[in-house]
Amino acid sequence: MICVFSKLHLLAYRSDVTKTPPPPVTRSTSCCTPVHLSRVLMELRDLLRFRHCSRTIYTLVYPAGPAWLRCPVCGQVVRLSLTEAPVRIRTPITDGHRAACSFLITSQHGAAGFSELNRSELHVGISNSEGSVFSYTESGIQCQLVGWEQSIIIPLVAPGNDSLCFRTVWDKHLRKFSHLNTWTADRFQEEREFGSCCYGFALSFINHVMRSEGSEPISRECFTSQYVLPRMEVASRYLSVHQHICLHGYYSTSESQGPGTTQSLVF
Numbered sequence: 001m002i003c004v005f006s007k008l009h010l011l012a013y014r015s016d017v018t019k020t021p022p023p024p025v026t027r028s029t030s031c032c033t034p035v036h037l038s039r040v041l042m043e044l045r046d047l048l049r050f051r052h053c054s055r056t057i058y059t060l061v062y063p064a065g066p067a068w069l070r071c072p073v074c075g076q077v078v079r080l081s082l083t084e085a086p087v088r089i090r091t092p093i094t095d096g097h098r099a100a101c102s103f104l105i106t107s108q109h110g111a112a113g114f115s116e117l118n119r120s121e122l123h124v125g126i127s128n129s130e131g132s133v134f135s136y137t138e139s140g141i142q143c144q145l146v147g148w149e150q151s152i153i154i155p156l157v158a159p160g161n162d163s164l165c166f167r168t169v170w171d172k173h174l175r176k177f178s179h180l181n182t183w184t185a186d187r188f189q190e191e192r193e194f195g196s197c198c199y200g201f202a203l204s205f206i207n208h209v210m211r212s213e214g215s216e217p218i219s220r221e222c223f224t225s226q227y228v229l230p231r232m233e234v235a236s237r238y239l240s241v242h243q244h245i246c247l248h249g250y251y252s253t254s255e256s257q258g259p260g261t262t263q264s265l266v267f
């Protein structure tokens with residue numbers, strides 16, 4: 001059993017929340033529903049974006065694909081100048097166990113759970129320097145070496161700060177913090193009333209480290225709107241395009257629409 005938080009809670013931090021009201025909370029979408037993480041992993045590829053036929057076109061990147069690029073709209077081999085070179089868009093959903101000292105978001109339904117159309121709940125955790133993920137669940141704190149292979153990753157340590165010494169301190173902080181009485185299984189119920197107990201654990205740890213470094217803590221609103229939501233939105237857009245390409249071979253904007261239009265996606 002794990003602790004999850006619902007995208008409904010995230011929606012509360014969106015500036016356009018009044019334009020797109022969240023669906024009513026039901027038992028199946030409540031953050032209180034215990035679930036198991038799915039081990040079924042969707043195969044995700046990087047995207048390739050280029051302009052041809054007056055459109056912006058997205059295809060998937062295949063490592064062993066042909067050396068030339070063929071436009072899926074007109075069927076011609078694409079010859080582009082250097083300034084028009086295709087852009088590779090890395091998948092925003094990657095292996096959380098390979099992301100040291102990060103805030104991770106995963107879903108009970110694998111990557112598909114990040115889609116805005118998917119009502120599944122999310123689960124968050126904090127990785128240590130070796131890719132073990134600590135998260136707060138109904139059974140107390142879990143430390144997992146598997147299960148976070150498809151995560152949205154928010155790095156918490158600047159590359160310049162990423163010394164062996166800092167990593168050692170990080171791991172020590174995380175180990176000690178996860179043993180606090182606040183995060184025991186029997187206190188899970190009272191934490192759950194706030195609607196996002198795994199989120200509370202992860203954010204409290206971030207603020208614990210920030211205080212120990214002499215920095216001001218970050219509010220839930222600020223962290224959610226500045227760091228979590230933008231990445232969730234990118235992941236959702238990426239998934240929409242990826243799914244469209246898997247079904248139809250490619251995704252493109254309409255003929256008259258160029259890079260400045262709303263259909264040219266920002267990743």
Ligand SMILES: [Zn+2]
Pocket residue numbers: 052053071072073074075076
């Ligand atoms: Zn073309």
